[in-house]
Amino acid sequence: MSSPTRPLCCGFDIVSLNIGFGPIGWAEQIRVVFAMRAWIGERPHRYRLVASVDDIVEARAARLLAISFDIEGMDPVVDRPDLVRSFHTLGVRWMLIAYNRNNAAGGGCLDLDPGLTPAGRAIIDEMERDGMVLCLTHAGTRR
Template sequence: MPTTRQDAAVCHAEALVWEQHCCLPLDPDTDVDVLWRYAKAGASFVSVNAGYAPHDVADTIRVLSGFRRQLLARPDRYLLARTIEDVREAKATGRLAVAFDLEDTRPLGGRTDLVQTYYDLGVRTMLLTYNQRNAAGSGCHDESDGGLTDFGREVVAEMNRVGMVVDTAHCSYRTSMDVFAASTAPVVVSHTAARAVHDDSRNVWDDQMLACAATGGVVGINGVGMFLGDNDASTEALLRHLDHAVELLGWEQVGLGLDFCFDQAGDELTANPDLFPPSYAQWDRLEFVEPERLPAITAALLDRGYAPQAVEGILGGNFLRVAESVWR
């Protein structure tokens, strides 16, 4: 029997919708109020990127400080998420809980003690590498894969101690598998897609997904058309990857990390071309699944026969479970 609009609306309203990764322009004066688009689409939590490979410690602190200042100035809309209780409070009060993530370990400046500092500033997730090799390991676009380094193992151990979620999106195959083996806490692949569905080096193979799930972690499917297939950011393209991940892992290990970029002009690709392979430049405009599509994703999952419990898990309950296990 087809899902009615009312059924889908009720399911979406009851779910705690959790967006595991999105990107604002990395300028401390960026207007962060564009994040409210997620709240209007029914989300209660979003993880915002606050730094990546080109950024040093000073750059990252500036961005975090600017974003935090603006969010704290709007307590009517935003709640900086320190705990899981903060996320639940945001859901109960119609606000948007916000935490931060870092896409690379270069913002550590070679110091593992900064993991605690960033955690105290609201960073709850960090990737080990971004596309290319750094001091912690290899990236998904490296020609050779050296795996996780000794420094990388120290970073993973410190993240486990502090309560920061370890993330292998953008990591090489061997680095990700080494991280899954090294971490004593659940690991996530926050924003990726299934390489079995679309063979792109940014996507992950089935055995990587299985190894992530074995840690108790979650694989977040992104909404970037280039990775979903031929720059196709349709809901159907997204669902092909979600279906594959659920069939492989079970719905309990799958979530959403749409990787929506509020600056879609490609400024980062232009400013830092060495970080990206030539294939990134083949499209005049990259297509993304936008926040406003979240209710439609709920309806599409229900139409596909997913039970409401499974839909609520994919929309956010599964990433919430990981945060409950890891955050301190």
């Protein structure tokens, strides 16, 4: 992984690192998040993996770059909404419904949007229980 220190030098307090998108399965995304956590853990003098807003404030005071993770698209959890809690525990703090293309959770911005599916609603319910941010940046616009 290349060094994400540039944002700190530019006045940013936190970056969200993407652990996967679209069709990348949950097992591969967990492998990626473990590798990123290890990389961050080897550099405690530069980075802090954060779980809360208070952690971000503390990292800033210590002049450390706060890091969280994100997932672009609900594909890896569409059949396993129970995995949302596991991803949250590992540091994922926000997730998109879809990464550009429709999936079993809902519509992407490059396809005709079918709307949120029951599976998507179940995942959002899990995200809300865990305090995970729902991102709509690549979601479709229902017309």
